[in-house]
Amino acid sequence: xxxxxxxxxxxxxxxxxxxxxxxxxxxxxxxxxxxxxxxxxxxxxxxxxxxxxxxxxxxxxxxxxxxxxxxxxxxxxxxxxxxxxxxxxxxxxxxxxxxxxxxxxxxxxxxxxxxxxxxxxxxxxxxxxxxxxxxxxxxxxxxxxxxxxxxxxxxxxxxxxxxxxxxxxxxxxxxxxxxxxxxxxxxxxxxxxxxxxxxxxxxxxxxxxxxxxxxxxxxxxxxxxxxxxxxxxxxxxxxxxxxxxxxxxxxxxxxxxxxxxxxxxxxxxxxxxxxxxx
Amino acid sequence: xxxxxxxxxxxxxxxxxxxxxxxxxxxxxxxxxxxxxxxxxxxxxxxxxxxxxxxxxxxxxxxxxxxxxxxxxxxxxxxxxxxxxxxxxxxxx
Numbered sequence: 001x002x003x004x005x006x007x008x009x010x011x012x013x014x015x016x017x018x019x020x021x022x023x024x025x026x027x028x029x030x031x032x033x034x035x036x037x038x039x040x041x042x043x044x045x046x047x048x049x050x051x052x053x054x055x056x057x058x059x060x061x062x063x064x065x066x067x068x069x070x071x072x073x074x075x076x077x078x079x080x081x082x083x084x085x086x087x088x089x090x091x092x093x094x095x096x097x098x099x100x101x102x103x104x105x106x107x108x109x110x111x112x113x114x115x116x117x118x119x120x121x122x123x124x125x126x127x128x129x130x131x132x133x134x135x136x137x138x139x140x141x142x143x144x145x146x147x148x149x150x151x152x153x154x155x156x157x158x159x160x161x162x163x164x165x166x167x168x169x170x171x172x173x174x175x176x177x178x179x180x181x182x183x184x185x186x187x188x189x190x191x192x193x194x195x196x197x198x199x200x201x202x203x204x205x206x207x208x209x210x211x212x213x214x215x216x217x218x219x220x221x222x223x224x225x226x227x228x229x230x231x232x233x234x235x236x237x238x239x240x241x242x243x244x245x246x247x248x249x250x251x252x253x254x255x256x257x258x259x260x261x262x263x264x265x266x267x268x269x270x271x272x273x274x275x276x277x278x
Numbered sequence: 279x280x281x282x283x284x285x286x287x288x289x290x291x292x293x294x295x296x297x298x299x300x301x302x303x304x305x306x307x308x309x310x311x312x313x314x315x316x317x318x319x320x321x322x323x324x325x326x327x328x329x330x331x332x333x334x335x336x337x338x339x340x341x342x343x344x345x346x347x348x349x350x351x352x353x354x355x356x357x358x359x360x361x362x363x364x365x366x367x368x369x370x371x
Contacts, residue, residue, distance in 0.1 A: 057337060058292065058293070058335075058337060058338060058341065059293075062285070062286070062289050063280055063282065063285055063289075064282075081293075083295050149335065149337055191336055191337050191340050192331075192335075192336030192337050192338070192339040193336045193357065194357055194358050194360060194361020194364070195361070196336075196340070196354060196357055196358075197354060232337075
């Protein structure tokens with residue numbers, strides 16, 4: 001049987017790439033340290049496959065056909081299409097169709113309704129944390145796109161349930177492989193809105209505290225109340241919630257946080273200690 | 279409410295670097311190939327962020343003005359003005 005060997009979360013601010021020279025040195029240092037540590041922890045978990053949960057930034061989908069949650073089934077995915085990601089080393093990214101299909105079948109058995117794609121392009125949301133975390137070569141990736149960009153969004157509770165189901169799917173996969181989960185996006189930011197550039201650090205800190213405490217109900221209530229009042233980018237915290245569900249709601253450890261106005265994002269990086277059970 | 283063809287225009291422009299180049303060279307020619315409502319097209323032509331913002335996803339709005347070549351500071355100023363205008367409209371019922 002497969003083993004869940006790590007659960008991680010990371011921000012993926014584009015300006016970490018295309019605006020890096022304008023990031024003040026102290027923030028460059030904080031972001032570099034956090035991403036390097038994130039990468040170190042993922043590598044230390046020695047995953048044979050990485051299940052990655054991220055949004056699609058209008059690369060694969062449009063409003064004529066916009067899945068809520070989509071599993072990437074392909075043997076291979078395209079690397080990022082954004083012109084400013086051209087230095088990214090991942091041009092083609094291996095997939096893992098067998099694990100992807102097992103996740104799909106488990107989802108259906110558990111009354112979820114995912115869409116599937118047999119050939120995805122993995123945009124900066126997938127690739128920045130891997131690239132800047134130093135994961136080269138990459139393990140095969142099973143991408144799962146959560147729609148965090150255009151309403152209607154999956155509910156926070158549903159995202160938590162997705163994470164629980166995902167962990168079950170990994171545990172019941174019949175091959176003896178090591179599988180890690182990485183969720184990307186968040187924390188507070190606002191893109192293309194009147195609040196663009198605003199970071200709500202108190203919100204981010206409170207959000208982190210809820211993950212640390214692990215209580216499911218308080219986390220869901222907090223996000224249901226606050227997400228509509230925070231910039232649109234914070235919707236991506238749904239992906240962290242799924243990771244929290246995959247980690248059975250416990251063991252959250254903050255790797256780093258950087259309130260970084262130069263990249264417009266309250267950047268957070270985390271892992272869940274799967275050995276720590278209260 | 280989203281305006282489909284406005285959204286499609288913005289989506290296509292941010293998806294294709296060559297189309298973006300063509301757009302910057304000859305905006306009218308590209309706009310002619312989308313069935314935009316006259317008032318929407320006029321708003322695109324005058325870079326009216328306040329008019330366009332409620333009609334398109336905010337990420338697409340931002341990506342579009344990057345492709346169209348609007349300086350970031352100008353976009354930020356205009357999108358904040360759009361927010362103030364929306365707030366004023368809502369306070370007047």
